Amino acid sequence: xxxxxxxxxxxxxxxxLLDISAVVDEAFLAKYDIKPGNAILAEEKHLPMYxxxxxxxxxxxxxxxxxxxxxxxxxxxxxIPGATSYIGCIGKDKFGERMKKNAEDAGVNAHYYEDxxxxxxxxxxxxxxxxxxxxxxxxxxxxxxxxxLKRPENWMLVxxxxxxxxxxxxxxxxxxxxQLVAEHAAATNKVFMMNLSAPFxxxxxxxxxxxxxxxxxxxxxxxxxxxxxxxxxGWETESVEEIASKISQLSKASGTHKRITVIxxxxxxxxxxxxxxxxxxxxxxxxxxxxxxxxxxxxxxxGGFLSQLVQEKSIDECVRAACYAANVIIQRSGCTYPEKPxxx
Numbered sequence: 110x111x112x113x114x115x116x117x118x119x120x121x122x123x124x125x126l127l128d129i130s131a132v133v134d135e136a137f138l139a140k141y142d143i144k145p146g147n148a149i150l151a152e153e154k155h156l157p158m159y160x161x162x163x164x165x166x167x168x169x170x171x172x173x174x175x176x177x178x179x180x181x182x183x184x185x186x187x188x189i190p191g192a193t194s195y196i197g198c199i200g201k202d203k204f205g206e207r208m209k210k211n212a213e214d215a216g217v218n219a220h221y222y223e224d225x226x227x228x229x230x231x232x233x234x235x236x237x238x239x240x241x242x243x244x245x246x247x248x249x250x251x252x253x254x255x256x257x258l259k260r261p262e263n264w265m266l267v268x269x270x271x272x273x274x275x276x277x278x279x280x281x282x283x284x285x286x287x288q289l290v291a292e293h294a295a296a297t298n299k300v301f302m303m304n305l306s307a308p309f310x311x312x313x314x315x316x317x318x319x320x321x322x323x324x325x326x327x328x329x330x331x332x333x334x335x336x337x338x339x340x341x342x343g344w345e346t347e348s349v350e351e352i353a354s355k356i357s358q359l360s361k362a363s364g365t366h367k368r369i370t371v372i373x374x375x376x377x378x379x380x381x382x383x384x385x386x387x388x389x390x391x392x393x394x395x396x397x398x399x400x401x402x403x404x405x406x407x408x409x410x411x412g413g414f415l416s417q418l419v420q421e422k423s424i425d426e427c428v429r430a431a432c433y434a435a436n437v438i439i440q441r442s443g444c445t446y447p448e449k450p451x452x453x
Contacts, residue, residue: 115192117218118419119183120270122258122286123176123279124250125197125221127204129159130234130442131168137161143235143242146333146403148307150281151246155233159246162233169442170204172211173232174250175276175306178405178444181215182412182434183419186450192419194218194266198253198282204229205249220266222257224249239400239439247282255286271299272419274411277306280317291324295363300418304411305330308337315341323362327418329411332374349374350389353382369424373410373435379428390428393436405444410435413452 138145141158151158162168172181177195184193195212199205199221208229212219230250235242257263267273273294275287294301303325305311310318311334322328330338332349339352346352353370361368370382378389413434417427433452438444 115187115189115419117191117194117266117269119180119193119272119274119415120196120266121176121180121193122196122273122275122290124174124230124245124247124253124276124282125172125177125195125199125208126174126230126232126245126247126250127208128171128173128232128234128444129162129168130171130236131162131165133162133235133237135237138235138237138242141244143244145237145242146240148243148245149309151233151244155244156246158233158244159231162235170207171445172208173234173405173444174230175278175304175408176274177212177217178408179274179276179412179415180217181212181444182409182438182446183415184216185446186413186416186430186434186452187419188449190216191218194220194270196220196222196258196263196266198222198224198249198251198257200227200229200249201225202228204231218266220263222253224252227252239397239403241403245278251282253279253283253286255283255289258286258289267293272302272415273299274302274415276304277310277314277318280310280314280321284317284320287321291321291362295324295365298363298365300326300366302327302329302415304328304407305334305338308334310334311337311341323360325368326366327369327371328356329371329407329414330373331407332372332377335372349380350382350387353380354385354387357382358385371414371428373407379432381424381428383424388424390425390432392432395436395439399440401440401442403439406435406439408444409438409446
């Protein structure tokens with residue numbers, strides 16, 4: 110297929126955050142009351158942490174935010190300039206400039222809404238023994254307005270896209286924007302995809318999640334999020350396969366596509382439920398000494414998956430690419446990747 114037919118095929122919308130990544134110790138996590146492997150929004154008590162991290166010698170700044178990571182990885186896997194676009198809100202500051210440059214370098218067509226009053230959002234990535242804990246200070250990312258989306262030059266990205274992906278984190282920011290895009294996708298037979306993203310989204314933003322779910326054709330998540338999703342709904346099961354199956358059968362707003370649920374379980378097999386039928390896929394196992402940092406692994410998994418989905422490849426191929434991308438990312442610091450993918 111000619112690369113021109115892929116122009117803007119995949120659109121992501123979400124919270125652009127500059128990751129401030131550093132290796133810390135258990136005492137640091139305890140000091141700020143952070144659970145290993147969790148993803149939370151910053152509270153008052155966490156705010157001093159950003160300066161403390163920034164003062165560490167060995168610190169990296171990487172353009173992040175769940176959706177943006179997935180889109181960057183999909184773009185990297187596709188190697189087709191301009192295949193992906195991204196929308197979110199940044200501040201007018203040096204972190205915002207860094208974000209713009211990073212998106213451009215990655216080949217992603219980013220249309221950021223720039224808020225002059227609020228700094229660009231940051232995410233503290235605290236790495237202990239290769240496992241990451243995330244604390245997001247949304248700042249500008251929290252200020253995205255659907256007015257920006259409705260501007261012709263931005264809505265054009267929505268119209269051009271055939272596949273649209275939004276991480277669940279965006280439910281805390283602009284459910285109205287999500288709804289606009291979800292309804293557009295349903296009306297035009299496009300593929301609309303979301304992520305459970307974090308246990309707190311499933312617990313505290315259940316209403317917003319419920320409202321968008323009927324529009325979702327592909328839903329991604331990990332085993333902890335899936336179990337929280339089930340618990341909140343009173344499903345009496347811990348079985349990830351059963352939960353994935355039930356999610357895939359929840360009602361849909363449009364009958365064009367069946368819902369497919371994709372749940373990762375760390376080093377255990379990936380669970381894919383298609384209209385209630387479940388398949389599992391082994392992941393690529395990595396010796397512990399090669400694991401550098403799990404930050405971005407789930408995002409990279411989705412990015413790899415999307416890179417094949419937009420090429421209309423089989424689910425098996427999508428999962429294979431997803432596992433490949435996640436495997437590359439966890440051997441590096443942050444959601445970064447080599448110049449070219451080596452996926453066949």
